[in-house]
Amino acid sequence: MPITTQYPKKQKTAHYDIIIIGAGSVGCAIARKFTLEGAQVLILEKGTDILDGASKGNSAILHTGFDAPPDSIEQSCIADSYQEFMSLRDKLHLPLxxxxxxxxxxxxxxxxxxxxxxxxxxxxxxxxxxxxxxxxxxxxxxxxxxxxxxxxxxxxxxxIDPWTTPFVYMYQAIENGAQLICCCEVSNGQFDGEKWQLETSQGKFKATTVINCAGLYGDLIDQQLLGWSAFQIxxxxxxxxxxxxxxxxxxxxxxxxxxxxxxxxxxxxxxxxxxxxxxxxxxxxxxxxxxxxxxxxxxxxxxxxxxxxxxxxxxxxxxxxxxxxxxTQFKDYQIHYHNKKNYVSVSGIRSTGLTAALGIANYVFLQLQKEKSIYSPLDTIIYPKRLNQIAECETRDWQKEGNQGIVCHCERATEREVVTALEDAHLPVNSLDALKRRTRVTMGRCQSFYCSARLAEITETYFKRPI
Ligand SMILES: Cc1cc2nc3c(=O)[nH]c(=O)nc-3n(C[C@H](O)[C@H](O)[C@H](O)COP(=O)(O)OP(=O)(O)OC[C@H]3O[C@@H](n4cnc5c(N)ncnc54)[C@H](O)[C@@H]3O)c2cc1C
The missing domain is CATH 3.30.9.10 (D-Amino Acid Oxidase, subunit A, domain 2)
Structure with a gap:
């Protein structure tokens, strides 16, 4: 069975309003923001799944910003994000x-x-x-x-949940019209004065504006697309x-x-x-x-x-x-809007990016919107149904009826949640890492010794690289 890397599987558009490079915590939140504000958004991610870079391993603290550098972009994005997280938490079912x-x-x-x-x-x-x-x-x-x-x-x-939180941001973006392509590495691009054409491992894509959220590769993407970078990772x-x-x-x-x-x-x-x-x-x-x-x-x-x-x-x-x-060599985030090139670099998001992602998305949106007010927000916003909960403070699938039994006994991940993640309509998993981030399989004490055989059977036709 061919592995899907495009979500949803609809026809690609000839021209997007925004292309976001990178689906880490920051790219996911920016995709959500611009989609809900009415832009046509494409996210290009080189990994097989979202959260494949810096965002896959952190401490998962929702910071208040009490110790953030005063008067920094970081501090203001954390403060804004914290408030927005709290106001969205119930609607998006975000564990805390x-x-x-x-x-x-x-x-x-x-x-x-x-x-x-x-x-x-x-x-x-x-x-x-x-x-x-x-x-x-x-x-x-x-x-x-x-x-x-x-x-x-x-x-x-x-x-907070380091994986479900940005996953829900991306999920909401996709449900409201954004498109995500994984296994798609951006290698180069040209700006003709009005629009960008990006060259990637899956062909060429056009957009009015490019937002670089490439995390650990932010400086290299700037160098490739702009010819220079204001910072070094x-x-x-x-x-x-x-x-x-x-x-x-x-x-x-x-x-x-x-x-x-x-x-x-x-x-x-x-x-x-x-x-x-x-x-x-x-x-x-x-x-x-x-x-x-x-x-x-x-x-x-x-x-x-x-x-x-x-x-x-x-x-x-x-x-x-x-x-x-x-x-980077700087203390603060490196967010630079190159207005003559329709390009925003959102980089150097060091130690607080999981927390600050919603605030960073608002900040970037305001930068663009203050130049030219081009988007009008969606009339009706779709909120994702409650997605599978892997946090201990929520009711887990093993506690519910009809879960088809437990596959990973250390983490109590059920067969139903594994199959649901593999067959998800919007963002199915196609690697073991991705399955771990959606269900917690293999994360426990035995480190997959007991569950890998059964997981190999269940996932046989779904992964880019079988277990
Ligand atoms: C040890 C540690 C602890 C932390 N603790 C916390 C915490 O408690 N709370 C908190 O809020 N934050 C914390 N953070 C910070 C947080 O994890 C980061 O700020 C955040 O993950 C940065 O996200 P990002 O989206 O900018 O980058 P990334 O997650 O790296 O995303 C960039 C994405 O771009 C993709 N990409 C790169 N190049 C290309 C290309 N050419 N084409 C297509 N795609 C590309 C990558 O594959 C990647 O998925 C911690 C970080 C670390 C390392």
Whole structure:
């Protein structure tokens, strides 16, 4: 059976209003925004599925922006996005765990920095933060190490589903008329003064405006299409260790460190999938793809975790992973509108892009719309039906009747949800990675040892590369 890479399978259009390069968290949100505003949108993604770049591995925190660089594009996009996420959450069935965060000082030196962090939070309009004593914090989180000095409570920091959230943005875009083509790498393009023609691995596509959301390849796409780039991507890897489900009883809040000059530091938090996360590291590297983990770094994370949360010594580690973020030489996001070329570069979305995606989409839309008001919003907007929920805070398919039994016992993913993901009308999966992001199969303790045989049978004719 030929593998579909075009969603929906309708006829391609001769000319689009907007072509978005890249379907990461940011591309998905921008596709949704422009589609609902009435533009004809095409998204070109080189991976077999959406979320194949930086967006596939992160900490999944919905940030308030309390610590974002003041007066930055990042801070304003986070603030806008946070509000919009909250207002869309019920309509789009987006899971959320309202955990709150504790930013903790473990030395006197770190404690001295807390007032400055509080001031920054207030400047950024995150006014509900408060300084807490070690005693109050240990009452709240009794498993933390007792050498704690003091901390700041940030009540609105939360956890979200890193995959379902952008997936729903893209799903809504497609249901309202956008088109997505996967396995489609943009290699070059020309602008004739009015429109773009992009060259890709699946032929040529025309559009009035191009939006570059290529994440780790943002600078290279700018160089190919514009001939230059205002920034350089400096990939930064973050490794994580994931503790098995029983460990997630040990803490309830997101435990943040006092940040250092180069990174936000190692955090500890639950995941929306019911595990406990320690990480990330922050390693600058040249390679844009190498998301391998190393024993040395994982041991460093384990030691750090046990230092702050001693009871972790008795817990078992379930998995490890790494994400790579598109950092640049600048602190702020790199969003540049080249109005004479009908081109927007949306790059350098480093450590907060999952949170800020809706705000970035609004920001980019306003940039374009303030030049020329060309789109008129759809009269009727379709909201996707409740999609399969993989977050532990939602009712999972294994808890419902008629699920055809469990395929992945570690993660309790059912045969019905696997088949539904494979046969989805709008965005079916065609790789094991994609199936994992829709159902959680293979993510558990056995790391696919028990479920891969059955999964190979069920998915036999569906994947680009069979299991
Ligand atoms: C360790 C770590 C922890 C993080 N934690 C958080 C967090 O807790 N909260 C939060 O909000 N954010 C977090 N982030 C940040 C967040 O993950 C990123 O900001 C976000 O994923 C960036 O998304 P993007 O869409 O810009 O890039 P990407 O996800 O990289 O998307 C770009 C897409 O473009 C495609 N592409 C590239 N080149 C081409 C081409 N030539 N043709 C077609 N397609 C192309 C790629 O395949 C990819 O799918 C974290 C990041 C890391 C690494």
């Amino acid at each position: 765990m309202k955990t709150g965060a504790l930013l903790l000082a473990w030395t006197e030196d770190e404690a001295d920095q807390l007032d400055g962090i509080l001031k920054k939070a207030q400047y950024n309009n995150v006014n509900d933060t408060q300084r807490l004593s070690a005693k109050v914090i240990l009452n709240k989180e009794p498993q933390l190490a007792s050498h704690l000095k003091a901390g700041i409570y940030i009540p609105k920091e939360s956890l 400096n990939p930064r890897k973050g490794q994580f260790i994931v503790y098995d489900t029983p460990a997630n009883r040990l803490i309830h809040s997101i435990i943040l460190p006092v940040p250092n000059k180069t990174s936000k530091g190692v955090l500890i938090c639950q995941t929306i999938f019911g595990k406990l996360l320690v990480g990330p590291s922050a390693e600058d590297q040249d390679d844009r793809e190498d998301a391998s983990v190393t024993t040395e770094t994982l041991q460093m994370l384990q030691k750090k975790g046990e230092e702050l949360l001693p009871a972790l010594v008795n817990e078992s580690i379930n998995a490890s992973y790494a994400g790579i973020c598109p950092a």
